[in-house]
Amino acid sequence: MRLIISFLFFFILNTGVAQSDKELSEQKYLELQDKIRFSINGNHDEGLTLVKELLKSNNPEHRTFASGAASYLHQLKGDSIRSDQSYADALMYLKKIPESSKKIKIHSYLCNFRGLSYWKRHNYSQALSSYQEGIKLSSQINDVIQVVKFKANMALLNEGVGNFQLSIKILKQNEAFLDKNENLYQKDQFQNAKSNTYTNLGNSYEGYYSKNRNKIQLLDSAEYFYKKAIAYSDKFEDNKITAKLSLGNIYSFKKDFSNAEKIYYDIAIYAKQTNNAFLYQIANFNLGDLYFTLKKYDRALIFLKKVDSISFKNKMLDNSYFKSNYIQAKIYSIKNEPELAYKHSKLYLDSYEKYEGNMREETLEVNYKLGTADLSEEMLDVQEKYKYEVFWNKALKVFYVILVVGIVFFLIKSIRDKNKAHKKMNALIEEFKANLEKKEIENAEIDKAVIEEVFAEAPELDEIQLKKENANLSIDEAKENKIVEKLLALEEKLEYLNADFTLSYVAKKIKTNTTYLSYVVNKRFGKSFGEYSNELKINYVINQMITNHLYRKYSTQAIAESVGFKNAVSFAKSFRKRTGVSPAQFASNI
Template structure:
């Protein structure tokens, strides 16, 4: 019934627009804009339909909104580059428009979409910059509601980097802001925003529990906010309803309340299938498979695990870990049912994909597969293959694979035994070196003068050191050419002076300064240790995480990830 209503509305809107084929008035634009926003999380096809209608308008602010909204929509499907281009185009348009209230209100939405695009790309530093730009616009027109929703997005960034306490604090402040401005918005808008905040609080508490498995009060808090979202605020917003039902199922599963978990997963599955939400459907069928597997209802479990395979093969951007674990469970079930040919088939699929699991971050499913150590699951598959050796010749290939894995594991254990002491000594030396501030010799060496005068040389050197003291070297545009220009010399003189006084090339000395800054921050700043590698790289002026990691390892002999982990261990003890 609901889908029929949506189709009818789309049909009528299509007729109206096709008949008029004229520029949209602002009032007409607002109607279509609100429809676009209402479908963002529930029906991407309907959302795209309304965006396409707005794109027909000749008004620049309408076109800018359409570009920003489309970028936000396609970024959810991994089309990040195209999305960034659309946001940049929208941003360029609004930069030259009059700063009246109508334009500012739409500029706020466009920059929020831009922040969402960068967040979907895991570029949290850029996302934060854009959200803050949107916030400045909202402050300029004193829009408390939008300020609150932008703060909510900023809270989401803290959630992404694992700072759950900070995220929860921001979410609660946003919730209070929404209540304080309840009379300034429609009831529908109020419920929508309350659903958004309460659902995010539930997600944050659930993720917080994943790091503190003994603290079941965190689960109780997550349940409270999910339940509140469903009962009070979700109304017709199926996105929050489906996700809340599924995540309450997660909570029951954590507590081993399988019957309640099953009921919630079935509800989420039913609604997601009816509304063509593949992501929720995929997660729900996987979780239902786990439920029936735990209950030893193997035929039902196979039904849902087969659905996992079908959905994954149709849409590869769904979670790989569910797909791999579903095939592992199917291999075990068919072995129990004595269908050895199918058991080997799913064993092969598992082996082919299991090593890819560490390349993804899964935030949408119950992490039940963590109950089983990866080595143990592979050993179970090996046992299945060995048991079936007399039945199917192909199993010899799998046995060879597992023997190779076993030898590799033994080799790794032996290698770790002999290298651990040297690794610890390297870490100790590195920490001590930087605690004593002896990592980089920044003292000027007294050498024979270069071809330029001593006064000029000293002036260039003093100006260069002044830039370093101001931490200008932590900016990505701090290059030999830009520095030479700033201190009014040429690159040849600058290069010679750096080589003379620091016995290093300009680029090597710059890398050492930056790496030294990072190491010092990691040792002294607990918050810095929680940053992503990309965020750390950007904070020190590196253009990307790869070049930063290469430079860090070249200087220290270890990766940034290894160093951060060792510092954390020492701080905890």
């Protein structure tokens, strides 16, 4: 009898242990996945509880998603250390998933969670890199819904660094996609996506107004989208609160202080009840700012001091903190209390300098990556891609062999072209470095060696005619030398960086006619004036990239404008013709 009881006890114990760590059904996994996603816009603690439940599964895919979601949930609670730990766990579990489209999809989710975590830390450059990687992964498996999510998150980055018009453009494209493809989403998913899109559109219009205070209609647009966001946020408390807080800002801008005050108090009470320090800090700052505007200075100080207290307690010395000190310095100045005015003005200046310095670096990095990654192009035509998905699946079966041959041929050609381009580029870099060293040693004039022909912008019509005339033209050598000397003098002054450095302009500048000038350039340099001008510009860019590390971070458009090209396209073509690679590729290999 004892033996039977012992056996039963052993069986029950093992069964319990086995069930504590098992693989969940696919349906249960998807249910937990959706609940965790919704918790991101609501109860973060509840989300972390769901994460723990999902981590009980022995399926690495489930654990990867759970750890990735946990990394963002911890970041939302302000815990960057645990956020990083959870993300490291997610990468560990990801390695255990066999190569498949599922692995690519779950990897794209991780990129999204990581990008959002970086965004919350105001590390916009790293966030953008994560989103770019995620778009590549989602595009591999034709996951158009995830691509749209990444585009929406990139819109937030553009808003964060002041690219408001680009942010609005991306978000409106996403809105159109959602409306046309509602059937791709579950009801709650659709409501959440619409809520987020409208909130972000409101934020972008509000930010755009802050830079263009004369365009009052931007506030009307922001108010419209915030109200739509609230209407779609019945099940998403976090979304609703964010939109209401922003709507309060719009009322304040429009001097509707009564409605603004009511919203800010509601938000402060909600934040206090839910222990949301970040939201509580913002609500108190907004109330302090509002009472300062109404000249109720003592009341304003009550709320602004709360901002300082919350900031120090939670180590959140952010935008609200330094603006709070700015307003306090003004209030104490008005109240004729110089010591306190000085104290808060110093706190403001110290924190502002650090905050703005970080923002300038982040803005530069984001705009640089946007330029080199060519992310300003139109959003993927996802609707058409989805429409013809069935057709292409059938076509792939028929053209599979042709496709494989084409891919192999393209890869071989790409590798050869890339190697050739890199050899050419490295040779150019070495050539320019050698010339720079030679210049320093000999203290001589800048090397004027003729470089190989570059892709020139379209020449003027009269220059084409001048080439024909030059064949029968002849002038004395002394006059030629004089023209060349004057050209070299203009080169020394970097005149060629001006956008109006044309044949007629230079002829007038050196007091000769266009016919003589065109003739001398053709004879002495072996090229047309347009080719000669472009050569100087490209030479300047290459030299700057080699000697100036900040110059390498500029966008293609910015570099084109700095040397007088009319547009980035013609500049990029000229640069590639000269070096074999794009400006960004050239810069990254120095």
